[in-house]
Structures are given as structure tokens and as C-alpha cells.
Amino acid sequence: EADIYQTPRYLVIGTGKKITLECSQTMGHDKMYWYQQDPGMELHLIHYSYGVNSTEKGDLSSESTVSRIRTEHFPLTLESARPSHTSQYLCASSSDDYYGYTFGSGTRLTVV
Amino acid sequence: GEDVEQSLFLSVREGDSSVINCTYTDSSSTYLYWYKQEPGAGLQLLTYIFSNMDMKQDQRLTVLLNKKDKHLSLRIADTQTGDSAIYFCAESHSGNTPLVFGKGTRLSVIA
Numbered sequence: 494e495a496d497i498y499q500t501p502r503y504l505v506i507g508t509g510k511k512i513t514l515e516c517s518q519t520m521g522h523d524k525m526y527w528y529q530q531d532p533g534m535e536l537h538l539i540h541y542s543y544g545v546n547s548t549e550k551g552d553l554s555s556e557s558t559v560s561r562i563r564t565e566h567f568p569l570t571l572e573s574a575r576p577s578h579t580s581q582y583l584c585a586s587s588s589d590d591y592y593g594y595t596f597g598s599g600t601r602l603t604v605v
Numbered sequence: 606g607e608d609v610e611q612s613l614f615l616s617v618r619e620g621d622s623s624v625i626n627c628t629y630t631d632s633s634s635t636y637l638y639w640y641k642q643e644p645g646a647g648l649q650l651l652t653y654i655f656s657n658m659d660m661k662q663d664q665r666l667t668v669l670l671n672k673k674d675k676h677l678s679l680r681i682a683d684t685q686t687g688d689s690a691i692y693f694c695a696e697s698h699s700g701n702t703p704l705v706f707g708k709g710t711r712l713s714v715i716a
Contacts, residue, residue: 526703534613534691534709541703551703583647591697593638594704596647 496520499584499597506574506604514569514600516584525567526594528583529555536583542567574604609707611694616713623681625710627694630675637670638704639679640693648693651679681712689714 497518506512518525526541538551542561555578558570567586571578581601585594608630617623629637635656640648654661654668654677661668667680681688694707 534711536693536706536709538703543701585648591636593636593640593650593653593695594648596640596649598647599645 497584497586497595497597499582499600501600502598503601504603506602508575508604510574510604512571512574512602514571514582514584514602516567516569516597517565518567518586518595519565520586520588520595521564522586522588522595523564524587525561526585526587527551527557527559527567527569528585529553530581530583530599532580540569574602576604578602579604609694609696609705611692611707611710613708614711614713616715617684619684619686619714619716621684623679623684623688623712623714625679625681625692625694625712627677627679627707628675629677629694629696629705631696631698631705632672632675633698634675634696635699636697637668637677638695638697639666639668639677640695640706642691642693642709644690651692684712684714686714686716688712 500515528536537553539553539555540559542548583599584597587594610628638653639651642648665682669678691709693709695704
């Protein structure tokens with residue numbers, strides 16, 4: 494069973510709105526990640542965290558921010574949504590990189 | 606920089622074997638992974654192999670690693686329609702850097 498939860502599952506919002514995508518895990522993993530997945534399947538790392546109060550930007554500049562105040566929670570915020578943000582967003586966590594990641598089911602975001 | 610390459614599409618008939626290939630550039634890769642993504646879902650870890658191994662078998666899945674050529678393959682025996690999905694190869698060379706994923710191979714199984 495999935496121990497990492499993403500909400501909402503689907504979201505349609507208007508351009509310019511501020512939104513927060515939620516991600517929580519119950520496994521006590523120190524490391525958490527956000528990926529943007531485009532329709533062509535490719536995954537783009539946008540943010541990651543290796544512990545509380547530690548965040549790093551990934552390869553893709555997505556105009557988003559993250560916070561890690563608690564181990565289990567890693568929300569992603571878009572201050573002003575644009576149609577180019579339309580995508581699937583995947584959250585993942587790991588105890589360390591050697592044994593792979595556990596992924597959430599994703600949030601499919603549409604900006605109109 | 607690090608790079609992981611996969612072919613984008615593979616089509617096989619039900620009951621045949623599928624072989625999905627992956628090449629990587631980082632010779633210091635320590636762990637290599639195969640993930641499966643079904644429609645509308647996140648990625649699921651299928652299997653992984655340490656760089657000091659040549660082969661790993663798990664039921665219908667066989668992973669082969671050729672370190673010299675930096676080539677990883679995933680063989681699915683007796684492929685079923687439920688195996689239709691996107692398969693991602695990923696590599697890690699350090700516990701302190703994120704995994705590097707390939708672009709994914711879409712496997713279609715024809716009944």
C-alpha cells in the first residue's frame with residue numbers, strides 16, 4: 494500500500510491563482526522530491542529536500558517553491574499559475590537513494 | 606553530466622518476451638533501477654541491481670548489467686497485457702544526489 498499521499502488528485506484552476514500541492518508520507522523518510530512529468534513522459538526534478546529546513550532546486554525552473562517544516566510534509570506552491578504549469582506533479586520519498594524511491598499517485602494540474 | 610538513455614517505444618505480442626534497454630554515462634553508478642508507471646499512477650519500483658552484480662532475476666523479470674558497456678536491460682518473460690506501461694531506468698552513484706531517470710519506454714502488449 495502507498496504510504497505517500499498527494500492531494501488533490503486533480504485540479505483545474507485559472508491563470509494567476511496561487512495553489513499548493515500537498516504531499517505527506519508516513520514512512521519517516523528524510524528525503525523527499527517533487528517531479529513534473531510532461532505528456533511526453535519525461536520526469537523533471539523541480540525540488541528536493543534531504544531533511545527538515547533543507548530544500549534544493551532541481552534541474553527545472555518551475556517558478557514554484559517548497560518548504561520542509563516537518564519530516565512527513567513537503568508541500569509545493571505555485572505563486573501565480575500559468576498554462577505552462579499544466580502537467581502531472583509527482584512526489585516521492587526515500588530513506589536513502591540506494592533503495593529507490595516511493596512515489597505518490599500524483600496531482601494532475603490544469604491551468605486554464 | 607550524467608545521462609540515461611532509453612528507446613521510447615516497444616511493442617510485443619502477448620506471451621512473447623519483452624526486452625527494454627537502457628544506457629548510462631556515469632561509470633561510478635552504484636545502483637541501477639527499473640520503475641513501472643501505469644496510466645494515471647505514480648512510479649512503482651520494480652527491481653534494482655547493485656553495480657557489482659551482472660544479473661538479477663525475480664519471477665518473470667530478469668535484469669542484466671554490462672558495466673563495461675554501461676548497458677542495463679530488463680527482460681519480461683511471458684509478457685501479459687497488464688505489463689503495458691511506461692518503464693523507467695534510473696541510476697544513482699551517491700546517496701547524496703537524486704536519482705537520474707531516463708525518459709521512459711512505453712511498452713504496448715498486443716493481445
